[in-house]
Amino acid sequence: MSSIPSSVFVPADWRDFLALTKPRVMTLVVFTGLCGMLAAPVGVDPVIGFTAILCIALGAGAAGALNQWYEADLDALMRRTAKRPLPAGRMSRESALHFGVGLACFSVILMGLAVNYVAAAILTVSILFYVLVYTVWLKRRTPQNIVIGGAAGAFPPLIGWAAATGEIALLPFLLFSLVFLWTPPHFWALALFVKTDYANAGVPMLPVVAGERVTRAQIGLYTIPMAIAAVAPWPLGLAGSIYGIVATAGTALFAAYAAIVALRHTQPDDAMKPEKRLFKYSILYLFLLFGALVVDRWA
Numbered sequence: 001m002s003s004i005p006s007s008v009f010v011p012a013d014w015r016d017f018l019a020l021t022k023p024r025v026m027t028l029v030v031f032t033g034l035c036g037m038l039a040a041p042v043g044v045d046p047v048i049g050f051t052a053i054l055c056i057a058l059g060a061g062a063a064g065a066l067n068q069w070y071e072a073d074l075d076a077l078m079r080r081t082a083k084r085p086l087p088a089g090r091m092s093r094e095s096a097l098h099f100g101v102g103l104a105c106f107s108v109i110l111m112g113l114a115v116n117y118v119a120a121a122i123l124t125v126s127i128l129f130y131v132l133v134y135t136v137w138l139k140r141r142t143p144q145n146i147v148i149g150g151a152a153g154a155f156p157p158l159i160g161w162a163a164a165t166g167e168i169a170l171l172p173f174l175l176f177s178l179v180f181l182w183t184p185p186h187f188w189a190l191a192l193f194v195k196t197d198y199a200n201a202g203v204p205m206l207p208v209v210a211g212e213r214v215t216r217a218q219i220g221l222y223t224i225p226m227a228i229a230a231v232a233p234w235p236l237g238l239a240g241s242i243y244g245i246v247a248t249a250g251t252a253l254f255a256a257y258a259a260i261v262a263l264r265h266t267q268p269d270d271a272m273k274p275e276k277r278l279f280k281y282s283i284l285y286l287f288l289l290f291g292a293l294v295v296d297r298w299a
């Protein structure tokens with residue numbers, strides 16, 4: 001909970017509210033949701049499809065705002081997050097709470113009324129998972145926080161698919177598994193190079209608690225089931241050869257970068273730290289695979 005006095009009200013502008021929604025992370029969340037929807041075997045009415053994606057964006061933004069409402073004290077302790085609206089004192093905690101709760105309710109109700117109840121239910125679960133399971137319950141308690149809590153960010157492809165079809169199926173479940181298993185290498189690669197920030201804030205992220213060697217090994221280990229989930233739709237006949245080729249090549253590169261992170265430390269002549277390269281590539285990787293899935297479906 002924040003130690004920032006909630007009685008101090010500082011007028012915030014729209015940029016601060018936008019920052020509360022973590023818009024950069026949201027781009028990939030929304031993209032995976034959109035691709036989950038477009039990969040479904042049925043056409044979607046454009047207005048309903050647009051509404052569903054808007055609801056995913058608003059729901060994810062609400063979850064980001066509630067995350068920042070709850071952990072303004074932690075954000076104030078880390079260089080990467082200290083300039084956010086709450087720790088920087090540009091917004092009251094009440095404003096962030098009202099904004100987050102209002103947006104969450106609006107996104108879920110709109111999804112339920114305009115799209116369908118299955119998509120609204122999964123959206124609700126993902127918001128609650130990020131806010132309650134990850135932020136409130138696990139983040140400050142265990143280095144497994146992102147393994148379990150990371151499921152929140154894996155729901156959007158399921159939501160997109162459910163928005164189109166009203167149900168879930170094996171392909172969106174594999175997409176969920178892909179993002180779920182991708183999250184530990186994605187985050188632990190970053191945590192390796194911002195380790196001191198987390199240590200200063202007392203957050204038990206894996207490199208802080210178990211050390212670099214274990215973290216590197218875990219990145220390598222999670223990459224194996226992630227690779228299987230990534231490629232599986234092709235041999236299972238759920239995606240065609242465009243996806244198959246992009247997924248195989250993209251995953252081979254991911255595995256190569258992960259293996260370098262797992263097997264050796266930074267060398268003096270490295271242009272970029274291997275963990276930094278893996279983190280950056282992890283983002284491009286998901287964009288590529290989800291994009292290929294849609295091209296494959298519509299080609």
Ligand code: HEM
Pocket residue numbers: 024025026027028029032080134145146149150152153154179183186187190283286
């Ligand atoms: C619990 C799981 C996750 C954790 C702890 C995590 C953590 C982070 C952190 C700390 C950053 C650094 C950038 C920042 O300041 O925000 C980041 C960047 C990013 N993450 Fe994750 N992430 C997680 C899951 C996801 C998921 C599921 C997605 C999307 C599917 C995602 C997409 C991104 C993107 C696109 C960036 C780059 C943002 C930028 O350009 O600054 N992350 N992540």
Ligand SMILES: CC(C)=CCC/C(C)=C/CC/C(C)=C/COP(=O)(O)OP(=O)(O)O
Pocket residue numbers: 022025029056059060063064067081123126127130139152153155156
């Ligand atoms: C549809 C829906 C509700 C999706 C929400 C899921 C979502 C936004 C997942 C991304 C997870 C994420 C940004 C973690 C950041 O961790 P952190 O909060 O520990 O990062 P920080 O240190 O930057 O605050």
